[in-house]
């Protein structure tokens with residue numbers, strides 16, 4: 481992999497200008513086959529008829545081992561985010577139960 485700026489320092493990446501005159505936008509892929517891979521695309525891309533097709537990679541392709549590690553990290557991150565959501569829902573239920581218990585103790 482080419483030595484580039486660490487992730488998050490996108491300001492150092494010079495955005496190329498597209499043939500249609502727009503400054504290409506820096507975007508990051510988070511797919512399993514291309515995790516954390518940055519590319520430039522024209523802001524007019526994606527349109528059906530007049531869509532511009534300008535596209536170029538910023539990062540070289542990751543070695544297979546790094547791709548595997550990245551995919552595992554992404555999967556683990558999603559699992560942890562789901563765990564947090566479940567814990568928050570449980571905390572909410574416990575607060576409601578605590579409130580009901582308090583009402584029962586105070587008023588009954």
Ligand SMILES: [Zn+2]
Nearest residue numbers: 498500522532
């Ligand atoms: Zn363009």
